[in-house]
Amino acid sequence: MTITSARFLAFFFVSIVVFFVCPVKRRWLVLLAGSIYFYVVAGALKFLPFLVFTSAVVWLCARQIGLLYEEQDEALRAPGMDRKAKKEIKEGYKKRAKRFLLLALVLCIGFLCVTKFTRYAVRYLNLIALSLNGSEPFHAKWLLVPLGISYYTFSTVGYLLDVYWKRYAYEKNFFRFFLYAIYFPHIVQGPISRYNLLGQELKKELRFDAKRVIFGLELMLWGYFKKLVIADRLNIFVSAVFDGQPHSGTIFVVAMFLDVFQIYTDFSGYTDIVRGVSQVFGVELEQNFNHPFFSKTVPEFWRRWHMTLGGWFKDYVYYPCTISGPVKRLSKKVKKAYSDRMARFLVVVIPVFTTWILTGLWHGTGKTYLCWGLYYGTLITISVAFAPEFQMLTQRLHIRTDCFSWRLFQMTRTFLCFMGGRLLTVPNGLRRTLQVIKSIFTDPQPWQLTDGSLYTFGLGSRSFLLIAVCLLILWAVSMMQERFSIREKLAEQNIVFRWAVIYLAIFAILIFGVYGLGYDASAFLYEQY
DSSP states (O other), X not given: OOTTSHHHHXXXXXXXXXXXXXXXXXXXXXXXHHHHHHHHHHTOGGGHHHHHHHHHHHHHHHHHHHHHHHHHHHHHTSTTOOHHHHHHHHHHHHHHHHHHHHHHHHXXXXXXXXXXXXXXXXXXXXXHHHHHHSOOOOOOTTOXXXXXXXXXHHHHHXXXXXXXXXXSOOOSOHHHHHHHHXXXXXXXXXXOOOIIIIIHHTTSOOOOOHHXXXXXXXXXXXXXXXXXXXXXXXXXXXXXXXXXXXXXXXXXXXXXXXXXXXXXXXXXXXXXXXXXXXXXXXXXXXXXXXXXXXXXXXXXXXXXXXXXXXXXXXIIIIHHHHTSHHHHHHHHHHHHXXXXXXXXXXXXXXXXXHHHHHHHHHHOOSHHHHHXXXXXXXXXXXXXXXXXXXXHHHHHTTOOOXXXXXXXXXXXXXXXXXXXXHHHHTTSSHHHHHHHHHHHHHOOOGGGGTSSGXXXXXXXXXXXXXXXXXXXXXXXXXXXXXXXXXXXXXXXXXXXXXXXXXXXXXXHHHHHOOOOSSSOTTOOGGGGO
């Protein structure tokens, strides 16, 4: 059951009716039951015991950590204690709390690593065995990969670390915590919600609000438009081009250009749908995209794209790495032996590359995603570490940086950098990537833009015209959203105009949406992560 299926819409409608019929204080239980049902239907019943077990371990460990801190605070209030005694008490309780932290982390992250890397390891073990005795004795068919395992793991690990670091209090009710962990709008593909935000949202009195319900449904319509009309139509062309066959450089360039919009409308479309669904129930999910193609630098792009993933790695990997003992000691040694700038450079480069290598491995295993992480680690390191030199160069070249042409150049440069990153992963292997790059530079054949060759990959001229119109609509809506809330403005208009816009969106989805043209039109690209 995907969120673009009729079955999901029926489930959503029934859930709304039951939700608002139930007493306000029991509505969170409806969301819990609905989330369990959705996970069992969308994933599989066999995965549910895993979620219950790991959630229970995380909840119990976080609860025990919280109780230890409460005991510590009680012990510190004893009269007549000096600073040394207080320090010993804190260290003792911290050591005990750390044991529960490590227990839960080993379980959660260990299982995630097993599901991520076992199939990759088995492939190489089979290659070795095949070269030695001509057989492939290993297989990973037994391995169960629960739906949304990466998003679920990051949400629960973030909660556990926040309790350990005393950022927030632990949750006393297991079923409240379990609802946070498997809340159905975000379990499959994010956003990666923090407990202090989503957990508190789910504790509110979730009352009916007509304006909020309408806003949620409008956001769902916009998400369905991006997914079904744009992303799934682009998928036909992009998938046909990168099917493994050789093509001209021009075809590959067009496919890479359109692939950028495909991944954006696919992923952001999903986010809009689930945020709209959640908003109908009165629960606000975190924003995951903030018009990333208006970014002027690569670091800014990743602050606007998949924002919850970037925020998670910043808080739980980048910052802890920056202030870690080994990095501080190395920085001091380099500062003493070389210079302040070299020391500052190391403080940037080590956390950045650590973060981006892990981000790459989160997206996928193997050399492809490792190179993807190194690619962005290098770009961001250069952007941050050499910012003074870039500024000096623009001044010496007398380049005006306060005009539209410069901002356009920056946005184009960032777009091309992102397209380069996609070039590492979309062709399905680094060898294939090199073939595509070679074709772009040695066999461009630009005349194929006008001789009809573009129309041999599943889309005709009318489909390309529709794509162009849709991308213009996407750009116009993004420009308006940068300045004001479209839904707020629409709510201020006359009822005839408002409903005309809504009906136009519905008919556009029904008429121009792509449904079942030889591939799974409802699958989302980020579900694989």
